Amino acid sequence: MSIEIEDLAARIAAGERRALSRGITLVESTRPDHRAAAEALLDRLADPDRPGALRVGLSGTPGVGKSSFTETLGLRLVEGGQKVAVLAVDPSSARSGGSILGDKTRMERLSRERAAFIRPTPAARHLGGVARRSREALLLCEAAGFDVVLVETVGVGQSETLVSRMTDIFLLLLAPAGGDELQGVKRGIMEIADLILVNKADGDLAAEARRTQADYAGALRLLRKREIDPDDFPMARCVSARTGEGVAEAWAEVERLAEWRRETGITARRRAEQAGQWFEEELRAGVVDLLREDRALAARLDRLRAAAASGESAPAAAARAALEPLRQALRGA
Amino acid sequence: MSIEIEDLAARIAAGERRALSRGITLVESTRPDHRAAAEALLDRLADPDRPGALRVGLSGTPGVGKSSFTETLGLRLVEGGQKVAVLAVDPSSARSGGSILGDKTRMERLSRERAAFIRPTPAARHLGGVARRSREALLLCEAAGFDVVLVETVGVGQSETLVSRMTDIFLLLLAPAGGDELQGVKRGIMEIADLILVNKADGDLAAEARRTQADYAGALRLLRKREIDPDDFPMARCVSARTGEGVAEAWAEVERLAEWRRETGITARRRAEQAGQWFEEELRAGVVDLLREDRALAARLDRLRAAAASGESAPAAAARAALEPLRQALRGA
Numbered sequence: 001m002s003i004e005i006e007d008l009a010a011r012i013a014a015g016e017r018r019a020l021s022r023g024i025t026l027v028e029s030t031r032p033d034h035r036a037a038a039e040a041l042l043d044r045l046a047d048p049d050r051p052g053a054l055r056v057g058l059s060g061t062p063g064v065g066k067s068s069f070t071e072t073l074g075l076r077l078v079e080g081g082q083k084v085a086v087l088a089v090d091p092s093s094a095r096s097g098g099s100i101l102g103d104k105t106r107m108e109r110l111s112r113e114r115a116a117f118i119r120p121t122p123a124a125r126h127l128g129g130v131a132r133r134s135r136e137a138l139l140l141c142e143a144a145g146f147d148v149v150l151v152e153t154v155g156v157g158q159s160e161t162l163v164s165r166m167t168d169i170f171l172l173l174l175a176p177a178g179g180d181e182l183q184g185v186k187r188g189i190m191e192i193a194d195l196i197l198v199n200k201a202d203g204d205l206a207a208e209a210r211r212t213q214a215d216y217a218g219a220l221r222l223l224r225k226r227e228i229d230p231d232d233f234p235m236a237r238c239v240s241a242r243t244g245e246g247v248a249e250a251w252a253e254v255e256r257l258a259e260w261r262r263e264t265g266i267t268a269r270r271r272a273e274q275a276g277q278w279f280e281e282e283l284r285a286g287v288v289d290l291l292r293e294d295r296a297l298a299a300r301l302d303r304l305r306a307a308a309a310s311g312e313s314a315p316a317a318a319a320r321a322a323l324e325p326l327r328q329a330l331r332g333a
Numbered sequence: 334m335s336i337e338i339e340d341l342a343a344r345i346a347a348g349e350r351r352a353l354s355r356g357i358t359l360v361e362s363t364r365p366d367h368r369a370a371a372e373a374l375l376d377r378l379a380d381p382d383r384p385g386a387l388r389v390g391l392s393g394t395p396g397v398g399k400s401s402f403t404e405t406l407g408l409r410l411v412e413g414g415q416k417v418a419v420l421a422v423d424p425s426s427a428r429s430g431g432s433i434l435g436d437k438t439r440m441e442r443l444s445r446e447r448a449a450f451i452r453p454t455p456a457a458r459h460l461g462g463v464a465r466r467s468r469e470a471l472l473l474c475e476a477a478g479f480d481v482v483l484v485e486t487v488g489v490g491q492s493e494t495l496v497s498r499m500t501d502i503f504l505l506l507l508a509p510a511g512g513d514e515l516q517g518v519k520r521g522i523m524e525i526a527d528l529i530l531v532n533k534a535d536g537d538l539a540a541e542a543r544r545t546q547a548d549y550a551g552a553l554r555l556l557r558k559r560e561i562d563p564d565d566f567p568m569a570r571c572v573s574a575r576t577g578e579g580v581a582e583a584w585a586e587v588e589r590l591a592e593w594r595r596e597t598g599i600t601a602r603r604r605a606e607q608a609g610q611w612f613e614e615e616l617r618a619g620v621v622d623l624l625r626e627d628r629a630l631a632a633r634l635d636r637l638r639a640a641a642a643s644g645e646s647a648p649a650a651a652a653r654a655a656l657e658p659l660r661q662a663l664r665g666a
Contacts, residue, residue, distance in 0.1 A: 042647030272642040279641035282652035284617040308612035314375030319615030329662040
């Protein structure tokens with residue numbers, strides 16, 4: 001490992017924010033030499049004995065008040081002496097190159113706190129790339145000593161699953177709404193949510209928020225019972241990001257669940273599974289990169305891919321043929 | 334290739350239903366020798382010059398009447414002299430091992446037709462496996478001379494994306510509902526739908542169905558304009574699976590869009606892209622299988638995976654280390 005990486009690792013471990021930013025920029029880079037450096041950095045900072053941060057996923061459709069909720073929650077945690085990092089996973093950035101949280105002014109107060117760190121989503125060419133970078137950024141925040149890492153996502157498509165696969169606890173933020181709209185939340189998302197928080201439970205919307213909360217509480221009871229969790233989870237609660245009402249109580253529930261899962265070993269088991277899956281994904285991506293490094297193999301790959309694309313070969317058979325040189329190389333080794 | 338596979342291929346190409354069933358069972362098998370035979374079969378049947386079936390994806394939440402719509406549409410197509418195959422992609426089968434369309438009696442009349450073929454979803458361990466088998470089953474149906482292949486999915490999570498990636502045209506079936514529920518359809522699904530069909534447009538619900546259709550037509554106009562398609566696509570239409578009303582008209586729109594996309598070369602380009610993606614996915618999966626065939630490499634993989642899972646190593650760095658023998662074998666070859 002180079003001296004620079006060693007130094008960067010030390011500075012991240014010491015909690016230096018600029019070093020953390022640089023580290024995240026490194027894991028976001030697609031340059032091969034940066035990639036190798038990023039892996040070395042992450043490996044240097046890996047520590048099985050570090051208790052790590054509480055990793056919390058947060059999802060909600062645009063307009064539900066995700067940024068203000070994050071700001072209100074983040075400020076409370078900082079006041080309580082905790083260090084909070086906020087990351088974002090935006091699947092649409094794979095298409096548009098855009099980013100959520102790009103406008104940091106939406107969390108103006110939180111972003112000024114020394115104990116808080118807010119990082120917008122990187123643009124990436126595909127969803128897998130977004131996920132890889134976000135989870136590596138998460139590991140860096142953890143190594144930098146953050147107590148809580150919030151991973152935000154907009155409620156579109158596959159992003160909730162991705163985020164739930166890198167966090168310990170998943171929160172779903174909803175707006176007050178008539179009972180008819182219950183079906184607007186995908187069942188798959190209800191299934192990963194540990195807490196449903198109905199935001200905007202203030203002023204004119206307070207009563208409607210209570211009703212929405214009751215509706216979702218009922219739906220959660222119908223939907224499933226995770227035997228491994230305390231009896232009252234998953235649950236639905238009301239919060240108001242604007243007035244702050246209910247936010248501390250909701251967080252207390254998050255902490256109670258986190259404590260339970262830590263003590264029962266659920267979190268450790270879940271993290272081990274997640275890290276195993278990341279390994280598999282990295283393996284799949286890495287091996288194709290490796291094949292492409294060899295010019296003759298890359299040409300063979302391109303030829304067979306073209307045969308699959310034209311319909312001349314079945315995709316699976318073409319892929320098998322593409323792997324034949326590798327099979328032989330492994331036999332000869 | 335074995336004589337048996339050669340024979341099976343010939344019988345599938347001759348349109349023998351039992352041979353088609355056997356072929357699909359073969360692609361669904363996870364046994365390595367079956368897998369190799371399945372790939373040989375698919376490759377034998379690959380034919381870039383075959384015009385192929387019209388591949389149509391169909392999604393809708395449970396209760397919307399997907400099975401009755403499919404039956405009504407299927408019977409009409411069969412009456413019109415077309416051969417119709419119905420496949421199903423059920424992401425939940427990755428968890429439950431269950432299947433949709435399992436109850437063929439729900440399409441009792443269609444399943445008795447000689448020109449129709451209905452195949453429930455295979456159980457699979459993961460969503461990638463479900464997708465692989467479904468698209469290979471689709472290729473077999475095409476080789477067996479079906480004119481239309483309908484690929485059904487329940488509207489949960491990632492399955493619509495999977496299905497849209499293996500079809501030419503995507504239909505979304507909805508129930509009549511108040512305008513407020515518009516947000517219940519995920520934007521990502523609205524974006525892949527070429528036709529939105531509001532079912533149950535009969536009896537008491539007829540007026541509500543018209544309103545729902547108008548709402549969605551408006552939403553589609555706001556959402557996007559695919560410049561490559563005719564001006565009036567994507568569109569929303571009313572149908573009644575029960576009375577059959579609107580079904581022929583809706584299918585005429587499907588055929589008009591299909592014709593347009595065929596003539597402009599859009600379908601050919603899209604299929605080439607899809608087949609290229611399938612190739613990449615097969616490649617990724619195949620290479621990991623290959624590494625696991627070598628006992629020493631497999632042990633190394635397991636060790637490094639364990640290091641990643643325990644947090645001792647960073648997943649990406651462990652994956653890179655796992656690939657090191659491969660890198661060396663390729664250099665030596």
